[in-house]
Structures are given as C-alpha cells and as structure tokens.
Amino acid sequence: MASVKKEAPATETIYKVLFAISFVHLLNDAMQSVIPAIFPILEKSMNLSFAQLGWIAFTLNMTSSIMQPVVGWYTDKKTSPFLLPLGMACSLAGMVGIAFSSQFSYILLSVIFIGLGSAVFHPEGSRVAYMAAGNRRGLAQSIYQVGGNTGQSLAPVMTALVFVPFGQFGAIWFTFVAALAIAVLFFVSGWYRTRLGAFPRVSKQKKKAANPKRKNQIVFAVCLLVFLVFARSWYVSGISNFYQFYLIKNYHLSISHAQYYIFVFLAAGVAGTFFGGPLADRFGKRNMIFWSMLGSAPLTMLLPYVSLLWVYPVFLLLGFIIMTSFSVTVVYAQELLPGRIGMVSGLIVGLAFGMGALGSVILGNLADLHSVRFIMLLVSFLPLAGVLTFLLPNDQTVRAWEKEQSS
Secondary structure, X not given: OOOOOOOXXXXXXXXXXXXXXXXXXXXXXXXXOHHHHOHHHHHHHOOOOHHHHHHHHHHHHHHHHHXXXXXXXXXXXXXXOOHHHHHHHHHHHHHHHHHHOOOHHHHHHHHHHHHHHHHHHHHXXXXXXXXXXXXXXXXXXXXXXXXXXXXXXXXXXXXXHHHHHHHHHHHHHHHHHHHHXXXXXXXXXXXXXXXXXXXXXXXXXXXXXXXXXXXXXXXXHHHHHHHHHHHHHHHHHHHHHHHHHHHHHHOOOOHHHHHHHHHHHHHHXXXXXXXXXXXXXXXXXXXXXXXXXXXXXXXXXXXXXXOHHHHHHHHHHHHHHHOOOHHHHHHHHHHHOOOOHHHHHHHHHHHHHHHHXXXXXXXXXXXXXXXXXXXXXXXXXXXHHHHHHHHOOOHHHHHHHHHXXXX
C-alpha cells in the first residue's frame, strides 16, 4: 500500500518555503532597484531633470503600491496560487523595455510593467510567509522581508558594476533574474495550493457582528500605522534616490564611488530588518516601532553636517535602526486584521510605500528649485513622527483584539 505524505501542521514553520519566497523577494526587489540604480545613467544619457527622475520613481512605486491592496483584497477572497509566476512575467517584460527604451515615455511604460509585477508578488509573497510561519510569525516575516531589503541594497552595486560600464542596455541581464524567479515561484505556488484548506478565504469564514467601538479603534490604529510607514518611506526614498547626488555635488565623488555609501545604508537596513522580528518578539512590536523611528532621528538630523569620513559609520547605525521596524509593522498590521492577510500586507508594504513614493516627485521638484542639500535637511526631521507610536494599542491589547475577531 502506497504511503501518503503527511501535510505539515499549521503550527510548524516551513523553512524551505520561507527561504524560497525570501529568495524570490530578493530577485524581485533587485529588479525594482534597477530603476533608482540607473538614475545617474539616465540623467546623463537622456538629459533628464531631477523632477523627471522623481516621476519615474513615482510611476514605479505608485503602480506597485496602489495595486497591492487591490490584489490582496482579491486574493483574500479567491484562490490564485499561480498568480505569483504570472506577475513575475510582467516584471520580465518591463526589464526588456528598460533595456531598449529610447524615450522618457517608454521608460515610464516599462516601469509600469515592473510595478504591476511587484503589486502581484508582495501581498501574495507575504501571504505565503504567513502560511509557512507556524507559530513564529515575527521570524517568518523577517526572513521574507530581509530578502526584499537585500535586493534593494544591491541598487548601488548594480550602478557601479553594471550600468556604469554597460549603460542602460545592462538592464537586459535582469531578464535572466526574472526567469529564475519564475522557476522558483512555480515550486512555491505548488506548495501554496496544497495549503489552502488550512487558511480559508474571507468569504468562507463565519461572519460576526462587528463591535462599532472596536472597529473604530482598529481603523485608527491601521491609519496611524500607515502614516508612520509613510514617514519612514519618505526618508528612505530621499536617501536611496537622491543622496547619491548629494555625495557627488557636495563631496565631489564619482558616480561609482557614491554608490558604495548608499550600499552601506541599505545593507545595514537588511540587518535591521532581519533582527527586528526577533527583537520585537522579545521587547514588543509597538516598542520596536517607537525605538526604530525616534532612535534614528538624532542620526538623520546629524547626517547632513558630518564630514565624508563619518558618513559610513552614521549610515551603518542609521540603516540598522530605522529598518528594525520594517517587518514588525507588517506583522502588527496582520494581527490587527486577521483573515485579511493579503489586503493588509498590500496596505502596509504597498500603499504606504506608494504614498511615500509621492515624496520622490516632491523631493525631485524641490531639488530642482532649491538644492539636494535642502531636501536632505528637510527629510531629516521625518523620523520624529515616531512619537505618535504611543497612540497605538500595546501588544497585549492587539492580541486580545485578534482573539476577539477570530472567535
């Protein structure tokens, strides 16, 4: 008699799936990072202004971000495990477009395809991480998110090693990255399909009359959380998109040399993302969000005034501290709205970052009107918004609300 392979219980952490989806997150966000990485090349080859560069970043992030909650809302209701490789195929088409685009409008069209691919991947990838987490949600979300942050941190390295020597056409190499991601996603989607029974969609769950007071409290907490992520993403957007120009203009560095400073900031953020989850399990999610924002504020305000020698150590600390709340905010939001994993993941990782992408346009226009130094001074005050964290419910209250909604 043939033996039947037992399905892992929902409380068991499935590390092979977590590492697979984290690896694809790395590949996906590395492709997204091609866009800011190629900014110095596009500025010279296509004679683009800072405002136009800001519009490119805005188009990419808003396409991705507006659609993420929509995709999450849809997949909370409908079974769609093989949507993941389909979305990655859109990113592949976008990378081909970036390599061959000769006009500003074609660049915008290409980044729309990349944004759509990302819009599909992020809420569904976060759902896969949630399904594979078992009882270790913080750790699972950290493993998943650290893949994405690692991919983002590769942007300056790609500029120095790919786009400076090969120019815009260097983007064609990332079609192979997309193809590899599609192959891994077919494995993940196969596992995803086998686990749907343990994680019923919203439409299949028991409907229960909502407590109006509790509903208002949850809505307020989610809106405040989105605002805090919005403030953090404005700051990170200012550094990742424009600080390279600050280094070039104020410290007279070459394009290649400036990228290594940005890499240090982003790489430190990868470490912060990974350790943020376990630290939040120990010290509390709300406390971690508070420490991440206000703990980084003195460093953000110091950065515009330090000499070049001190940029590296400041970036090491700043990148680590400000990103410790990255995965924590996602888990915190998922616990506020259990049963809507896709929508809330798209809301926090997607829409909040998309609203932050609006900062790319505003900061780009301000840089044209004033200077890059002006916007670096302006964004340095954004982490002070972390003081509002005290208005969020504490971890014990959130867990009580989660049980109340799930019962």
